[in-house]
Amino acid sequence: MDKDLLGEFEDMRTNSISSLSKAKENGKKVAGMYCLYSPTEIVLAAGAIPIPLCGTSQVPISVAEKVLPRNLCPLIKSSYGFAASGTCPYFNLSDILIAETTCDGKKKMYELLAQFKPLHLLQLPQRQEGEEALRYWYGEVNKMKERLEIEFGVTITDQALREAIQLTNEEKRSLKALQDVSKLKPSPISGMGLLMVLYNRGFCTDKKEVVQIVDRLTSELLEMYKQGVTPFNQKTPRILLTGVPVGVGSHKVIQVIEECGGNVVCFESCGGYKAVYDQVDEHKEPLLAIAEKYLRTPCSCMSPNSSRFELVEELADEFKVDGIVDLTWQGCHTYNIESYSLKQYLQEKKRRPFLQIETDYSESDVEQLKVRIEAFLEMIS
């Protein structure tokens, strides 16, 4: 069922390679991006194409381990390995890389990446509250704008920024509406299907097209719900996934949850709800509004990171979830440490069943994961 419905999204990633190459032949510039903290609006306003870069596959990790320590998180190793091995076509097509100082592993890895491509590093503050943090971050966002103006030989006007904001807000609206479909019980779409759509749509070079296709999928799903078409039932345990970024290739835990009879109804993580639950203010000075929105992003690299706790709590209610799975990559200190506090917060405050899964991209622990996940589903059913 999912296959026909989602077919359009299946090929989106591969198709974008040729459309990117074509756009480049016509003089378009491409900015490769790694993280939710990188403002796509500025890239769009520069007339360039923002494209997410690969970092969700086990394959290039062995290449990365020639340089990086083995006990580093698989996301960082995968990102670096793709770049170093030349096997990520989007990396190869990028004119500049936009990076940011989130965790220690990433920022040191970016120092190594800078030898392959021009790289602009956004220096993130370590906290979100307070005037100083915003002022500092606003300066960083402004520096990114100036860098792109120089690299691409353009002037980024307020008008162009406003238009870009409207476009990405519309995209956020559309992606949020899609994810809100899973608030319905039982959800007409699997977590695996939803993840594939959320991940692959990022590679589409035309945001207006994305909005159209996603909106169409959303209305088809709503229609399916009305007709009672769903792979799940009223008793299917509903899971909220929080924690580290996941994508196609690093979907192991989501697959196991759904093979064991659960349904991941909400991704709080980077590619999911966290990216779309609020918008850039269209009435403020555009660059300031962008800075404010991006700094609000809940992430374990911030201290404190209370907005993540509140968002998870809120979403757990809205999506009527039965349990929360906190996925943390091995070697991801910030999410691994924060998991302890999140568990305490959710269990004590909300009496929410909570399971932390610490793993990597390899398949070596699938059987052990199945025991934990099946037991968790037995516990909450």
Next chain:
Amino acid sequence: MITAGIDVGSTATKAVIFDGTIRSIVIIPTGWNPKEAGRNVFLESLNQAGLQEQDVDRIVGTGYGRVSLSFIDKKVTEITCHAKGAKFLFPQTRTVIDIGGQDSKVIAVAEDGSVADFIMNDKCAAGTGRFLQVMTGILDITLAELGQMASGSEPVSINSMCTVFAESEIIGLLAQEVTKETIASGIVHTIAKKLISLTSRVPCLAEITFSGGVANNPEICTILSSILGVRFNIPQQPQVVGALGAALVGFGNLKEGKDG
């Protein structure tokens, strides 16, 4: 109403036949073929109970090899089964500590016998039966001897949690002529350290029931219980708590008239 619980673990395969009371218990080594071990243990448990296959109304499988059993009616994880089994043997159980061949786990049990929370060791043999097996191999002693040597000896500190690294560390200690007794004691303390880190992550209320093969060794139980500062309920046959729980799950489902 007769049910069977089959627990195919990494080291031992266990079966319990249950009809309101325990009719038979069989434990055999799993070996390389979990499917065959599961089948054999079932047939032997029937034999000991004087029953035929068709006398059994429901067969529930558990343990890592549960997926390889084609003759069972239902599979349930060892987490749920251990909680059920421990609660049956010791009705006041609120926590189960299980040290099996391949993993160790701590299970918080709700008053009604359901699982409230649990934690398992991650992707690693640290603090499991396998860890002890490897260590006794280096010292050239049996598990029973390990317990006897360890009790009453001051432990040498073994810092590696990882089985492979701990092995190298012990080989180093032997080269320095550290006595077997202090190393044995150090090994048991390493298991305790791992348990302390697990028990601090789930609510660990009394009474605590200790299951799994390691609980067969009375000296190790005494040392662990004194380091953790808690008293354990130790089943007569600690290895079969999971299989018993599986039989109980089947029994409960039949009573409630559930198919699944």
